[in-house]
């Protein structure tokens with residue numbers, strides 16, 4: 001029943017959160033954090049020695065968030081120093097350089113290192129992950145495209161942002177989404193809200209697109225042995241077409257993968273009696 005009395009606005013308690021940055025050396029972790037906190041870009045490379053630590057305050061809706069940022073050194077040499085700092089993180093920035101494929105391929109091993117160091121405490125559902133495809137300003141040297149990066153991130157329920165610490169592109173949007181998701185998670189009893197993890201496509205679709213992108217020839221793309229019969233090629237094609245048809249699959253890169261599969265089938269059938 002409405003009493004007519006003015007409602008007292010609840011003053012929500014401030015939150016204290018811990019976030020860490022991960023990724024190979026020189027991908028731009030420190031610069032991304034500096035760009036956001038200090039609004040500047042440092043062109044000269046100064047390797048992080050072990051860990052850099054900083055604190056910043058942000059406002060998310062009606063809550064003040066105190067953020068403790070642990071910027072981890074990417075160089076393998078500092079493993080012994082950074083392994084102490086994985087525990088109790090609510091947020092992880094996973095950074096790679098779009099011009100260095102090995103820095104993208106290394107994301108899985110960064111997750112692996114994190115899981116290993118968190119040990120039995122590892123509950124990845126209680127951590128918000130943001131993938132930063134960094135250095136997008138250097139367009140000419142780009143080797144990992146948006147579809148590939150987004151697919152890797154979103155198939156794991158992670159956010160994906162294209163960023164440039166140099167120009168500032170994507171940096172504020174990325175941090176706003178990051179802190180807002182961490183706040184949602186804390187208000188949701190420490191579990192990542194379900195909407196964040198449901199991305200509208202399956203892991204099978206994501207893995208298939210990745211496999212197609214990395215296939216060495218048309219046989220490999222359709223997943224059949226060289227010398228397979230027309231029936232085998234058609235059967236494999238039909239299975240992939242159902243999985244990846246653009247009407248059914250919204251995963252990033254599905255349209256290109258579907259076209260590639262159609263072309264692979266056409267070129268194989270031309271040469272099979």
Ligand SMILES: Nc1nc2c(ncn2[C@@H]2O[C@H](COP(=O)(O)OP(=O)(O)OP(=O)(O)O)[C@@H](O)[C@H]2O)c(=O)[nH]1
Nearest residue numbers: 026027028029030031043045048074135164165166
């Ligand atoms: N063009 C361009 N250069 C960048 C960008 N971000 C970082 N850099 C440069 O890349 C180099 C490495 O940047 P850092 O932020 O120190 O890299 P890091 O990932 O923190 O490296 P470690 O501390 O060794 O782990 C520096 O020379 C930066 O100026 C970017 O978005 N665009």
